[in-house]
Amino acid sequence: MTPVLAVKDLSVTFRTEDGPLSAVDHVSFEVGDGEVLAVVGESGCGKSVTAMSIAGLLPRSATVDGSVELDGTELIGADKRTLRSIRGREVAYIFQEPMTSLNPVFTVGHQISEVLRTHIGLNRQDARTRAIELLKLVGISSAERRIGDYPHQLSGGMRQRVMIAMAVACDPKVLIADEPTTALDVTIQAGILDVLRGLRERLGTSIVLITHDLGVVADLADRVAVMYAGRVVETAEVHDLFANPQHPYTTGLLGASPAAGRHAESQRLNEIPGLVPVLTEQPDACTFADRCPRAVDTCTTSQPQLTPGPHRVACWNPVREPVEV
Amino acid sequence: MRRYLLNRLWQSLVTLVLATIVVFVGVRALPGDPALALAGEERDPESLRAIRQQYGLDQSWLVQFWKFVSHAARGDLGESIRTGTPVRSMILSALPVTIELSVLAIVIASVIGVGAGVLAAVRRGGPAEWAANGLALLGLSVPHFWLGLMAILYLSVALGLFPASGFVPFFTNPVANLHHLILPAVILGTGLAAVIMRQTRSSMLDALSADYIRTAEAKGLPPKAVIGKHALRNSLIVVVTIVGLQLGALISGAVVTERIFALPGFGKLTVDAVFQRDYPVIQAVVLVTATAYIVINLLVDLLYSVIDPRIRVRGEA
Numbered sequence: 001m002t003p004v005l006a007v008k009d010l011s012v013t014f015r016t017e018d019g020p021l022s023a024v025d026h027v028s029f030e031v032g033d034g035e036v037l038a039v040v041g042e043s044g045c046g047k048s049v050t051a052m053s054i055a056g057l058l059p060r061s062a063t064v065d066g067s068v069e070l071d072g073t074e075l076i077g078a079d080k081r082t083l084r085s086i087r088g089r090e091v092a093y094i095f096q097e098p099m100t101s102l103n104p105v106f107t108v109g110h111q112i113s114e115v116l117r118t119h120i121g122l123n124r125q126d127a128r129t130r131a132i133e134l135l136k137l138v139g140i141s142s143a144e145r146r147i148g149d150y151p152h153q154l155s156g157g158m159r160q161r162v163m164i165a166m167a168v169a170c171d172p173k174v175l176i177a178d179e180p181t182t183a184l185d186v187t188i189q190a191g192i193l194d195v196l197r198g199l200r201e202r203l204g205t206s207i208v209l210i211t212h213d214l215g216v217v218a219d220l221a222d223r224v225a226v227m228y229a230g231r232v233v234e235t236a237e238v239h240d241l242f243a244n245p246q247h248p249y250t251t252g253l254l255g256a257s258p259a260a261g262r263h264a265e266s267q268r269l270n271e272i273p274g275l276v277p278v279l280t281e282q283p284d285a286c287t288f289a290d291r292c293p294r295a296v297d298t299c300t301t302s303q304p305q306l307t308p309g310p311h312r313v314a315c316w317n318p319v320r321e322p323v324e325v
Numbered sequence: 326m327r328r329y330l331l332n333r334l335w336q337s338l339v340t341l342v343l344a345t346i347v348v349f350v351g352v353r354a355l356p357g358d359p360a361l362a363l364a365g366e367e368r369d370p371e372s373l374r375a376i377r378q379q380y381g382l383d384q385s386w387l388v389q390f391w392k393f394v395s396h397a398a399r400g401d402l403g404e405s406i407r408t409g410t411p412v413r414s415m416i417l418s419a420l421p422v423t424i425e426l427s428v429l430a431i432v433i434a435s436v437i438g439v440g441a442g443v444l445a446a447v448r449r450g451g452p453a454e455w456a457a458n459g460l461a462l463l464g465l466s467v468p469h470f471w472l473g474l475m476a477i478l479y480l481s482v483a484l485g486l487f488p489a490s491g492f493v494p495f496f497t498n499p500v501a502n503l504h505h506l507i508l509p510a511v512i513l514g515t516g517l518a519a520v521i522m523r524q525t526r527s528s529m530l531d532a533l534s535a536d537y538i539r540t541a542e543a544k545g546l547p548p549k550a551v552i553g554k555h556a557l558r559n560s561l562i563v564v565v566t567i568v569g570l571q572l573g574a575l576i577s578g579a580v581v582t583e584r585i586f587a588l589p590g591f592g593k594l595t596v597d598a599v600f601q602r603d604y605p606v607i608q609a610v611v612l613v614t615a616t617a618y619i620v621i622n623l624l625v626d627l628l629y630s631v632i633d634p635r636i637r638v639r640g641e642a
Contacts, residue, residue, distance in 0.1 A: 055543065057539065057542060057543060083545075084545045084546075084547060085545065086545065087544065087545035088545035088546075092543070092544075093540070093543040095539065095543075097536055100535065100537065101536045101537055102537055103537040103540070104537070104633075105632065105633060105634060107634075114544065114546065118545060118547075118550075119545060150634040152635050163540070166544065
């Protein structure tokens with residue numbers, strides 16, 4: 001199977017007043033047709049930066065190296081015109097904050113129509129008709145009326161549905177959802193995840209799901225890439241990852257997340273001590289070594305690489321036995 | 326929206342009544358007896374009483390106020406003490422000059438200010454921003470009257486590009502009318518242009534870093550739409566407020582500018598009336614200015630709700 005999206009050795013460095021800051025270091029992953037890949041990690045691990053760099057949405061202070069191929073087209077280093085024609089049409093985004101991600105001074109109908117008119121060249125009337133269809137597709141009732149609403153007249157969940165409608169307006173190959181449910185109430189979250197699942201089934205859209213919520217991962221993802229301090233430390237098929245996490249960071253993440261029944265005997269959630277390091281350069285060592293309960297001498301002197309195979313892990317002392325988390 | 330409008334109209338009416346009271350009391354609180362000023366050399370009690378009776382100054386303030394209001398409401402603003410001309414016709418001939426000058430100044434200032442502000446925000450840190458900031462500082466610091474005099478000296482007298490003074494009504498000769506007004510309008514607009522530029526720049530910078538701009542970029546919109554539509558429309562909310570607040574400065578600026586360019590406008594009428602202690606004219610001029618101010622603010626508020634849909638709906642709630 002040829003992947004729709006192939007990210008290879010992607011590195012992102014930001015110029016800051018305190019010198020260069022390495023946010024993403026040689027990240028590689030592939031997303032197949034209709035596949036949902038979850039990118040998981042703590043805040044500041046480089047998930048969002050990775051997502052933004054795919055369609056060249058990072059600020060000018062960022063230097064991006066490596067390769068991002070979308071259906072064979074190289075996006076890194078592509079000119080602005082090419083990138084613009086791809087954004088919204090081939091690669092679309094959903095962001096974390098539905099409250100602020102929609103423009104407050106335009107109706108939702110206008111904001112959806114805009115994508116259709118820019119990329120497909122629909123006229124005003126056709127774009128409106130299509131926008132109503134899209135609102136229905138994402139489960140907004142009385143779409144004909146809602147289309148004239150301004151974002152502030154809608155609830156958070158509705159706004160996120162509008163964002164999704166806008167994102168899938170041109171039937172993109174890849175949908176990048178950056179923490180799509182984080183800002184929403186739990187009851188609303190399930191609805192949004194249903195919409196995403198439905199899109200994948202009906203339109204065959206590949207989804208890159210950026211999240212720190214393992215519940216969301218288990219619900220929606222086919223495969224998972226775990227990121228830590230700008231690197232992918234483990235990647236596996238979703239059931240395999242939950243059943244046999246091999247990187248100590250992954251086991252830590254699983255242990256830190258509440259799950260029904262798992263902590264029934266008033267067992268405390270496990271915390272991973274320490275913080276994700278802010279790196280001015282990527283050291284030749286495992287960046288998790290400082291916080292790792294399984295660290296050995298090699299961890300501080302040499303950087304582990306991802307092992308080959310379907311379940312890949314970058315660790316000198318991986319967890320081999322299925323763990324009870 | 327209708328409810329918002331009614332609410333706003335009611336507020337304006339209250340403000341207008343308060344302004345009328347302030348004008349009435351203010352004129353009477355001025356030092357000096359108008360009767361004495363009118364009497365000139367003949368200050369015998371007999372003629373003073375005659376004057377007081379003629380102008381109703383012997384009646385109580387309440388009666389005087391009622392007369393003032395009821396006459397003003399019918400458009401009767403009295404007669405000039407000096408010339409005997411109805412104040413109404415004096416104002417009606419002076420007002421169009423000032424309105425045209427101010428509108429022209431606002432248009433010029435908005436075009437320059439918004440344009441330069443957007444450019445400065447988009448080209449942040451570049452020479453364009455430096456130039457725009459420098460010019461804005463200059464525009465704010467240099468006083469109108471000096472700038473006006475220099476413009477007359479160099480552009481009108483030395484180069485002969487513009488007439489140094491005078492006015493031609495628009496309907497007599499539109500080209501000559503604009504030719505006479507363009508220089509005063511630019512001079513009057515410089516301060517406003519500087520304020521608008523700075524405000525546009527900072528609110529554009531805010532808007533450009535907003536999440537919805539990221540969304541617009543992620544949608545693949547061209548920069549023209551991202552900057553000129555999504556960011557600018559949001560920035561204008563703040564800019565319109567600032568322009569509204571600056572209108573007071575514009576009106577007082579117009580007084581000075583009209584004086585320099587010898588334009589027969591409202592500013593000149595005001596200054597002349599004050600110098601000549603022409604009380605009915607002063608009273609009318611202040612009342613008309615206050616009314617204009619209230620109406621302009623109402624318009625700004627309405628414009629505000631056209632730009633920002635959130636205000637429209639809040640008014641309905």
